[in-house]
Amino acid sequence: AQSVAQPEDQVNVAEGNPLTVKCTYSVSGNPYLFWYVQYPNRGLQFLLKYITGDNLVKGSYGFEAEFNKSQTSFHLKKPSALVSDSALYFCAVRAGSGAGSYQLTFGKGTKLSVIP
Amino acid sequence: DAGVIQSPRHEVTEMGQEVTLRCKPISGHDYLFWYRQTMMRGLELLIYFNNNVPIDDSGMPEDRFSAKMPNASFSTLKIQPSEPRDSAVYFCASSPAGTVQPQHFGDGTRLSIL
DSSP: OOEEEOOOSEEEEETTSOEEEOOEEEOSSSEEEEEEEEOTTSOEEEEEEEOSSOSEEEOGGGOEEEEETTTTEEEEEESSOOGGGOEEEEEEEEESSSTTTTOOEEOOOEEEEEEO | OOOOEEEOSEEEEOTTOOEEEEEEOOTTOOEEEEEEEETTTEEEEEEEEETTEEEEOTTOOSTTEEEEEEETTEEEEEESSOOGGGOEEEEEEEEOSSTTSOOEEOOOEEEEEO
């Protein structure tokens, strides 16, 4: 079975500072990894994905994520946080192939608060 | 592109009543997913369809829940009879074919069972 852990329920960061939201995963075979963001009363919005290749993936709104196979991690990063980045962030994993490969397993989410 | 459209956005009803949630996926998307989001359990996959056919319904909580997709542009999730523990936000998502494709979410239906 595949699983995702987001060890921090909440992350607070000052505006302009770099931010990191942590994610570790467990899956059989090669992982496909995703980050989504959710604003209040809205659905999840896709930010970026890792399929294969370069371990540093760039996505929407200046976000990027680093895939680390040995640590089974896929941390979300941004060099300079904005107040508008405050939201709930979800990491998700999907098996690369085989049964259940269309199913996304989500982490519990991390609430990011950017303080002006 | 109108995105995934869900209706109603909010539903409040009494225990025992039938509840029907509706979803219109993005045109051309082959996959449709129903999720439930609660504070306690997070985001749970209930069921997903491929080309209107249910592929995996192992996440459906119990027989009170049913989902249909009569055509490529419409799906329903029905709860009958509803119970207070069904209160949650229900999301529909769709994606094109291909395991690398991200899912596109609707804005959800906030369901409250009194």
